[in-house]
Amino acid sequence: MCRDVFKFIYFMFIVCGFHYKAWQITDAKKLRSHLLEGYVKDIFPIKNETDSLNIDINFILFSIDSFNEVERRIIITVALQIIWKDPSLSWDPDLYGGKDKLSISSDQIWRPLIYLLYTPGEIKSVGEDIEYVILILHDGTVVYSPGGVMNTKCETDVSKFPFDIQNCVLYFTTWGIEQNVLSLSSQFNSAGTEYYIDNPDWKLINTETYANDGGRYRVTITIKRNSFYYVIMIILPMMLFCILNPLVLLLPTESG
Structure with a gap:
């Protein structure tokens, strides 16, 4: 019974003209030539002057490499997933063997x-030194994921050392783009x-991200110091000495 049902469904697909067509490498080459022919990467990707571009940013944290409370700096390894739509990079997948990305x-x-912002040395955009692979979907959606090791300023408070909690705020911004045509x-x-x-x-406690229409993106990283080492190596010996020192007065003088 089930076999007859599958045969009927397959027959209907054939009769109605529904069939799966896999794209080939020639379709990919043709699509790439079509998208990049006449494309100018220096032009802001909006259709007309009244449009605006929305950029969606997602922050991905890989590791906290180091935190220097004296220099007030934190070094982390991160990636930014940046997504936007470019009207010049859309196509009909049916014209290219069903290839949709x-x-x-x-x-x-x-x-x-x-x-x-607030990085030591030369200011560079995220991913400027490395060529990453960009994924383009058929509706013009572009997914760009640069990243790397980032060094930035972090205000510190060690008044509760070694049980302190630090809040490091990372500020990202876009330069060279008018604020009225861009939103994050x-x-x-x-x-x-x-x-x-x-x-x-x-220890990573919490993270918060916030974006606004002014081309600013803010990430707050909350970390807590692992105090076990300091308790064992500093606090406990000091407490032990505080207890032993008064006991010296109980020793008789002739004991030496």
């Missing part, structure tokens, strides 16, 4: 330059930590 090098198309958003209120690796000295 394409991966190309990041230097081939327009991409937003996002900078991390974030799908999530916290950072992605699926691939996070624990730091032996600091």
